[in-house]
Amino acid sequence: DTEVTQTPKHLVMGMTNKKSLKCEQHMGHRAMYWYKQKAKKPPELMFVYSYEKLSINESVPSRFSPECPNSSLLNLHLHALQPEDSALYLCASSQAGTGNEKLFFGSGTQLSVL
Amino acid sequence: GENVEQHPSTLSVQEGDSAVIKCTYSDSASNYFPWYKQELGKRPQLIIDIRSNVGEKKDQRIAVTLNKTAKHFSLHITETQPEDSAVYFCADEDTGRRALTFGSGTRLQVQP
Numbered sequence: 061d062t063e064v065t066q067t068p069k070h071l072v073m074g075m076t077n078k079k080s081l082k083c084e085q086h087m088g089h090r091a092m093y094w095y096k097q098k099a100k101k102p103p104e105l106m107f108v109y110s111y112e113k114l115s116i117n118e119s120v121p122s123r124f125s126p127e128c129p130n131s132s133l134l135n136l137h138l139h140a141l142q143p144e145d146s147a148l149y150l151c152a153s154s155q156a157g158t159g160n161e162k163l164f165f166g167s168g169t170q171l172s173v174l
Numbered sequence: 175g176e177n178v179e180q181h182p183s184t185l186s187v188q189e190g191d192s193a194v195i196k197c198t199y200s201d202s203a204s205n206y207f208p209w210y211k212q213e214l215g216k217r218p219q220l221i222i223d224i225r226s227n228v229g230e231k232k233d234q235r236i237a238v239t240l241n242k243t244a245k246h247f248s249l250h251i252t253e254t255q256p257e258d259s260a261v262y263f264c265a266d267e268d269t270g271r272r273a274l275t276f277g278s279g280t281r282l283q284v285q286p
Contacts, residue, residue, distance in 0.1 A: 093273075102263050102276035103218065116273055150217065159272040160206040160225060165217040 062087060066151050066166035074174050075141060081169045083134040083151030089164070091157025092134040094126060095150040097168070103150055109134060110157035141173045176201045176268045180277030187254050188285050195280045197264035198246045206267040207240060207247045208274070213260045221262075222249070254284045 064085045073079050083092065091110045095103035108116035109128040117126075123145075125137040134151055148168045154161035177200045187193050199207075208223035224231045224238045224247065231238050235254075240247040251258055264277040 100279070102279050104276075105273050108273060116271055157272060159267060159269065162208070162220045162223070163210075163218075163274065165219070167217050 062164070064151055064153055064164050064166035066149075066169055068169055069167065070170045070172075072172045072174060073138065073141065075143070077141075078137070078139045080138065081136040081149055081151075081171075083136075083166055084132055085153045085164070086132055087153065087164065088131075089153035089155055090131055091154045091161070092128060093152040093154075093163065094134070094136055095152060095165075097148040097150055099148075107136075108157065115157065138171075141171075143173050146171055146173045176204070176266065176275040178264060178266055178275050178277040180264050180280060182280060183278065184281045184283070186283045186285060189254060189256060191254055193249075193251045193254050193258070193282055193284075195249045195262055195264070195282070196246060197248070197266075197277050198244075199266045200245065201266070201268065202245065203269045204266040205269060207238070208265050209238060209249050210263045210265065210276075211260045212263065212279075218263060251282075254282075256284050256286050258282060259284045 067082045094106040097103045106120045107126040112128045123140050127135040150168045151166040152163040179198045205226035210218040211221045212218040222236050222238050224240050235252045237250040261279045261281050263279050265274040
């Protein structure tokens with residue numbers, strides 16, 4: 061299995077809702093990432109987990125809360141989002157998070173905040 | 175923080191022609207330079223990468239060149255085909271954080 065699986069594919073939520081994005085990989089990778097991608101823009105790094113520990117937080121607002129329950133799973137908990145948070149949220153994984161590694165991206169969750 | 179500039183933002187070529195996309199980076203310690211292709215509505219996928227101890231790497235119709243002195247690297251696609259149409263992102267790795275910074279992207283359109 062060489063895929064990173066993300067659910068849901070699409071999500072519409074109100075500004076008062078709480079929702080979660082899920083990401084799963086079974087390649088034995090020990091680094092997992094959340095990226096945000098606005099239309100016609102490059103992916104922007106949000107968080108990195110390495111060996112289930114948060115290693116990078118790119119000063120992301122606290123309304124985004126990541127969680128890595130185990131080495132195969134990565135969640136992004138969403139609460140009180142703003143319309144400008146609407147974007148494609150991409151999960152990725154790499155072998156060890158030690159650098160010079162290929163990133164395997166999921167297909168993303170297209171999020172719309174109303 | 176690290177900055178990667180990518181040009182051009184759009185590129186239209188005729189099928190069979192070559193396409194070249196260029197990127198410039200700022201961190202002289204950067205040592206890993208991947209290129210990702212993102213087709214419309216799909217995930218980014220790595221197509222080729224190069225490390226700083228190598229000046230050029232080729233994989234069939236795709237090649238990447240790196241000039242460390244000038245801090246720029248380029249993607250070359252020869253004999254372009256309509257299925258090469260996509261957005262291409264260069265990236266470099268912040269050696270301190272071991273995280274990629276992406277360029278702004280190039281939309282390549284190959285006209286049949």
